[in-house]
Amino acid sequence: MTLTIDYDFRKQIRSYNASLDYCFQCSTCTGICPVAQLTNGDFNPRKLIEASLLGLKDMLIEEPKVWYCLTCQKCVELCPQKVELTEIFDVIKNYCVKEGKIPEAFNSQAISVLETGVALPFSDPIMKRRRQLGLEDYKTVDPKEIKTLLKSIGFDKLLRFDTPTTDKKEGGK
């Protein structure tokens, strides 16, 4: 596979977060990363930073690896160069979304927020449980207000509405 360096992409990440430049590839991040340990190095924050430094856009946005970050911030705490890794991964993920590379589970949750204001839709059984616990029915936000607000920042244009939003069972933080 040939790797193409995309200078614009690299510049873009650096313009959002200049701490990228400080990385000297010591691999402390990968050493401490719980996901790296669990995936046997398949998710490797050092490599993602290296690819960002080199502007290897294709490598970063074609593979969904960057989405494996737990945002637990262990790496950020321990990085001797104070590289803000989770922030940089967010920049890359935001870029993926702009390129239409949003994983389905995220797409459906984002649509849920756009349409209803909450990430998890309410269901009858849960309303019943709330009443059993002596709680009032939850007052949801006026969806129209949220929709117009989010449309004003062009959020709807980032999402894919063509696929059925099936994976609505669980929430994500």
Next chain:
Amino acid sequence: MTEIKEQKKEHPKEELIEKPFSDLKYSLYLGCVIPNRYPMIERATRFVFDKLGIELIDMNGATCCPAPGVFRSVDKALWLTLGARNLTIAQNNKTTELLTLCNGCFGTLHEVEHEMKSNPDINQRINKILAEKNIHFDGNVNVRQIMDVLYFDFGLERLKSLVKKTLNLRVAIHYGCHILKPSSTQLFGQDPDNPTFFDEVVETIGCQSIDYQEKLMCCGAGGSLRTGFKDNSLQYTIEKLRQIRKVGVDCIVVCCPFCHLQFDLGQIEVSKFLDDGEEEFRIPVIFITQLLGLAMGYEPEDLGMIKPEEPKGISPFVPFDKLLKKIESIPLDNQVQKIKTNAKTEAKPKAKTKAKTTTKGGKKL
């Protein structure tokens, strides 16, 4: 845990302890997971605060915080806009303190607060978007997390005075991530690799915080992992559960509903990853306000610890039966005191007052 306790730093908001309870007032931010997946947390928290006479004002019209992993990853502008809009609801409630019961909501709202207060460029940009809805964030809202409120606003002294039932349970606590990191904006001024505030609270209200390996590791749900890659996320959870089982506890105590979900529903979901012959996990998971309520002597039913009418798909997934049986068998402290006093009265009738003074102050077993 005594070793850790000795390292306790003087916390910066000590003077708040002197404030009377009736002066405390918070806007309650519920988020998505609590009202929608773990309503028993809402029940327990509202109940305990009500009993203490502390006002919780609902945040009508609040949206998803939005979730730090999922929405920040999708679009940072959306994340800041919705986050700042939620902060303005607390502002409209005429409260300066916004209380969240979730680490994730805390992570988002606290960071949005920080960005809006410290970055004039972002403040201007986001307020301009909000202006379309005639909303403006004035910057008079402090985002608080339940642990921070218990630790600083209630304070350990007062928490201790609330205990009516010394449970002495062995509990495994799980801090979670966003409450500890980034350390630059963390509220407790503690080392994220060696925090003590949760342990201190749990031990103050009469339980034993049992140390276990990987105590500070993420529950596995964080970021986007549970949402996008559930099997991977469960690999963490099973590791943590194994470590917790190894030390033997009565329950897991959490301060975040998403960690709660990952540990509770997760125990059912990890079944497929169990080794041959490995026993299923059935460790009850409770929220810190439930533990506090129990220690205050309230009934489990008051704290939402009842079985759902239709259990399918409704939390809690791990039954509380064993834990509740144990709690039921523990007498209230004043009953212990009475028994002790009676015993002493029978033996030495004149020593009644003396017996009372010796049993004052918590340790009565």
